[in-house]
Amino acid sequence: MINSKTKINFILVCSCILFAVFIRAYNIDYDDLWFDEISSFWVSDPEISFKESLIRHNNIEKTPYLYFAILKINFELFNYNAGVGRGLSLFFNILGIIFSVLICKTLRNNASYILSLFIFSTNIFLINYSQELRVYSLVFFLTSFYLFLFIIINKFYKNNNFNFPYFFFISLVLLLMLLSHPFCFIVFFSTSLYLLLEL
Secondary structure (H helix, E strand, O other), X not given: OOOHHHHHHHHHHHHXXXXXXXXXXXXXXXXXXXXXXXXXXXXXXXXXXXXXXXXXXXXXXXXXXXXXXXXXXXXXXXXXXXXXXXXXXXXXXXXXXXXXXXXXXXXXXOOHHHHHHHHHXXXXXXXXXXXXXXXXXXXXXXHHHHHHHHHHHHHHHOOOOOOHHHHHHHHHHHHHHHOOOOOHHHHHHHHHHHHHHHO
C-alpha cells in the first residue's frame, strides 16, 4: 500500500515536470530566430544532402556536427520550421532535467530530489536554452545522462567483475557527449580524474 508521503511526493514531482514542460512550451515560437539559430536552421536544411550540410557547417560553426545531423533528421521526419527545431531542444531539455534529478536521487535517497526538480524546472537559463535552436539542450541531456550512468555504474558495479554491456553503453553515451560540444571534455576529464583518485 502506498503511504500518503509517497503520494504527496508523486504529486509534487508530476506538478514540477508539468510546470517545466508548460513554461518551456509556452510561446516557444514567439520570437524570430536570432543569428546563431538562423545558422543552425540553414545548416540543417533537409532539402540538401548531408555532405552539403556538413560543408555549410564547417564554414560557419565551431561546434561538432552531431547536433546539426540530429536536427536535420528531425526536420526530415516532421517539418522544416523553427518551431519543430525548438521542440527538439525542449525535448532534450526535459530529458536533461529528468536525468539530473535522477542523479540527485541516486546520490541522496531522500526527498531532496524534489527541491532539485523545482530548481531545474524554474532555472531561467535552462528555460531559455529549451527555446533555442542551438546545441545547449542536447549537451545538457547527454552530460546529465552520462553522469547518471557514471554514478550508477560506479556505485553499484565497482566491486563486481568487468561488465562489457555496461562499459559499452556508457562508452557510447560518452562518445555522443564528446561529439556534441568541446565543453564536454571537461566532464570527461573530471570523471577520469575521479576514477584515478579512486584507484
